[in-house]
Amino acid sequence: MTKPTTILLAEDEPALGQIIKESLETRNFNVLLCENGEKAFEVYKNESPELLVLDVMMPKKDGFTLAKDIRTVDDTIPIIFLTAKSQTQDVVEGFTIGGNDYLKKPFSIEELIVRINNLLQRTKLQKTTELLTVGHYSFNFPKQLLQFKDEESVQLTHREAHLLFHLIKNKNAVLNRSVILNKLWGNDDFFSARSMDVFISKLRKKLNKDTNIQILNVRGFGYKLIC
Numbered sequence: 001m002t003k004p005t006t007i008l009l010a011e012d013e014p015a016l017g018q019i020i021k022e023s024l025e026t027r028n029f030n031v032l033l034c035e036n037g038e039k040a041f042e043v044y045k046n047e048s049p050e051l052l053v054l055d056v057m058m059p060k061k062d063g064f065t066l067a068k069d070i071r072t073v074d075d076t077i078p079i080i081f082l083t084a085k086s087q088t089q090d091v092v093e094g095f096t097i098g099g100n101d102y103l104k105k106p107f108s109i110e111e112l113i114v115r116i117n118n119l120l121q122r123t124k125l126q127k128t129t130e131l132l133t134v135g136h137y138s139f140n141f142p143k144q145l146l147q148f149k150d151e152e153s154v155q156l157t158h159r160e161a162h163l164l165f166h167l168i169k170n171k172n173a174v175l176n177r178s179v180i181l182n183k184l185w186g187n188d189d190f191f192s193a194r195s196m197d198v199f200i201s202k203l204r205k206k207l208n209k210d211t212n213i214q215i216l217n218v219r220g221f222g223y224k225l226i227c
Helices: 014-025 037-047 063-071 088-096 109-128 158-169 177-184 190-206
Strands: 005-010 029-034 051-055 079-083 101-104 132-134 137-140 145-148 174-176 214-218 222-226
Touching (some): 005 014, 005 037, 014 109, 029 037, 037 051, 037 063, 051 063, 079 088, 079 109, 088 101, 088 190, 101 109, 137 158, 158 190, 158 222, 174 177, 177 190
Parallel strands (some): 005 051, 051 079
Antiparallel strands (some): 137 145, 214 222
């Protein structure tokens, strides 16, 4: 029998936390439930979970702060935020500090499970993909490292790495905006689209040492990496 994937769930609403825990356990996940951010950080350090589901609004340490602390020691573990916040800046902040996905409350357990499985599949892909090149850059997708010629490598975030991976795999062709939003963000709504625009801007800056590389915005369709 396949060993269950261990998920750390940080949720301060006892009833909701228990519902999520029991639902995930029926799908062969091992769930570590914590009621606040401080306890979640201790459990993370002691138990080595494979994926994190973090409520944003928690006592003692909120989900964003917890994610920042974890990202200082682990830049690859997938993180899903659960949030009642819907302001664009809150969603963008979550992705910027290293979140990989988010769900706005209320949400369906089935949707959470789909997003968890998608992230786990992407993480598995990341570990098996070979070194890629674009222009004078080399890109180590498994380690999320981008290097220009012989200079020191730059560490990318989980989402930056996956977005760059798909841009390179579709080099000189249009990467459909809706398709990539659904693949990496789980939907193609306004908040996800704004977040992707932020990540595209970051990638442009990190690739600007090679003037032959451009990421073009193809209005109405998506993005195109040309080299």
